[in-house]
Amino acid sequence: MKIQVPRGTQDILPGDSEIWQYIEQSAHNICERYNYKEIRTPIFEHTELFERGVGDTTDIVQKEMYTFTDRGDRNLTLRPEGTASTVRAFVQHKLFGNAAQPTKLYYLGPMFRYERPQAGRFRQFVQFGIEAIGSNDPSVDAEVIALAMDLYRELGLKNIKLVINSLGDAESRNAHKEALIKHFQPRIDEFCSDCKQRLEKNPLRILDCKKDRNHELMSNAPSILNYLNEQSSAYFTEVKQHLTAMEIPYVVDETLVRGLDYYNHTAFEIMSDAEGFGAITTLSGGGRYNGLVEQLGGPETPGIGFALSIERLIAALEAEKVELPIKTELDCFIVAMGEEAKKVATKLLYQLRKAGLSADKDYLDRKAKAQFKAADRFQAKRVLIIGEDEIQKNVVLVKDMESGEQQELSLDSVINEIKEVEGE
Numbered sequence: 001m002k003i004q005v006p007r008g009t010q011d012i013l014p015g016d017s018e019i020w021q022y023i024e025q026s027a028h029n030i031c032e033r034y035n036y037k038e039i040r041t042p043i044f045e046h047t048e049l050f051e052r053g054v055g056d057t058t059d060i061v062q063k064e065m066y067t068f069t070d071r072g073d074r075n076l077t078l079r080p081e082g083t084a085s086t087v088r089a090f091v092q093h094k095l096f097g098n099a100a101q102p103t104k105l106y107y108l109g110p111m112f113r114y115e116r117p118q119a120g121r122f123r124q125f126v127q128f129g130i131e132a133i134g135s136n137d138p139s140v141d142a143e144v145i146a147l148a149m150d151l152y153r154e155l156g157l158k159n160i161k162l163v164i165n166s167l168g169d170a171e172s173r174n175a176h177k178e179a180l181i182k183h184f185q186p187r188i189d190e191f192c193s194d195c196k197q198r199l200e201k202n203p204l205r206i207l208d209c210k211k212d213r214n215h216e217l218m219s220n221a222p223s224i225l226n227y228l229n230e231q232s233s234a235y236f237t238e239v240k241q242h243l244t245a246m247e248i249p250y251v252v253d254e255t256l257v258r259g260l261d262y263y264n265h266t267a268f269e270i271m272s273d274a275e276g277f278g279a280i281t282t283l284s285g286g287g288r289y290n291g292l293v294e295q296l297g298g299p300e301t302p303g304i305g306f307a308l309s310i311e312r313l314i315a316a317l318e319a320e321k322v323e324l325p326i327k328t329e330l331d332c333f334i335v336a337m338g339e340e341a342k343k344v345a346t347k348l349l350y351q352l353r354k355a356g357l358s359a360d361k362d363y364l365d366r367k368a369k370a371q372f373k374a375a376d377r378f379q380a381k382r383v384l385i386i387g388e389d390e391i392q393k394n395v396v397l398v399k400d401m402e403s404g405e406q407q408e409l410s411l412d413s414v415i416n417e418i419k420e421v422e423g424e
């Protein structure tokens with residue numbers, strides 16, 4: 001049997017990897033503008049981090065983690081998301097002690113979840129996420145949302161929708177929790193086994209159940225927005241005002257609860273509205289997680305962030321038929337004929353590359369015609385021809401592949417002349 005990639009994973013080959021690089025570069029650039037700094041944490045962590053951080057009633061912890069014991073009998077897990085690791089690092093390295101607060105971090109890397117693979121859902125996927133830790137200012141919530149929306153828009157997405165909700169503070173959530181228990185308890189037998197478990201521990205998660213989503217008790221379940229205390233309600237109003245100030249349109253959806261335990265106050269998702277986009281329309285999600293830093297052993301510190309996967313972003317670009325402006329051409333391709341010319345070509349190629357130009361040549365001992373074909377395949381802007389005549393005269397024949405014009409240039413000046421044109 002031929003060995004293939006594991007289920008739910010994919011190879012990204014040339015032709016596609018340029019798209020990935022373009023998006024990744026855009027993510028780095030936008031973080032620079034918003035003043036978020038990159039953090040890189042390990043791909044695996046102690047399992048306990050996610051149990052405590054993400055929450056042991058979540059699908060992620062209960063069903064989706066790639067957990068293993070290493071040779072030293074440690075219980076480790078491939079990270080299913082980036083927030084827990086980022087907060088762990090924030091606490092471990094006492095970043096709360098730095099003068100510059102809030103601590104604004106971003107990450108870009110693979111995450112792992114044992115989910116049922118389908119369009120837009122992988123077992124290894126790449127998340128770009130940001131975390132702003134150390135501020136309770138509602139304008140930070142709006143900033144996190146703005147960065148996410150800006151990235152999508154800059155890349156050319158038009159059909160995106162921002163959905164927000166507030167999950168309130170602990171007091172509001174407790175009042176809501178009681179109301180939810182009262183609402184669901186009398187008929188909990190009609191719900192799935194997961195929901196039965198959720199009832200006491202985290203009834204909010206019942207609202208996120210995929211199996212029971214059409215049960216009649218779902219549509220008239222108590223709304224968190226009716227249980228927000230004054231402070232939480234005022235906070236939510238301010239977040240919305242900051243969004244309005246930036247002219248970022250949003251829809252409030254009181255049923256948006258998110259699948260991770262650490263959220264409170266602001267929760268949001270960005271969806272694709274594009275026609276033909278698959279069943280999973282959520283492109284990214286995030287929210288506030290005041291309390292998580294303490295839970296992971298740090299001082300009382302608020303936080304908010306979001307994450308998106310590049311896979312779903314690319315799916316949205318495809319659904320909207322957005323073409324990214326990706327440079328695929330080669331600055332120069334050398335066509336060399338004859339043994340002597342090949343040596344000159346090797347040296348010239350080395351110098352072209354050192355001078356910052358992209359350049360290549362033939363390595364299969366092909367005839368001139370086939371070498372030209374290769375130049376075409378690489379979309380070379382110009383071909384540098386070296387034959388016996390050129391060697392004699394110490395020149396190179398430079399052919400512009402777009403206009404077809406040819407020009408003889410001395411070997412000593414050819415690089416500078418090309419660089420001058422490229423610099424224009």
Ligand code: HAM
Nearest residue numbers: 081083121122125283284285286287305306307308309
């Ligand atoms: P999440 O909603 O679990 O939140 O995931 C965020 C995003 O990751 C999703 O909206 C989706 O784009 C992508 N994603 C999740 N699972 C998959 C999958 N199996 N295949 C492809 N893409 C996937 C979090 O992870 C939170 N840590 C976000 C956050 C950051 N909250 C605060 N800070």
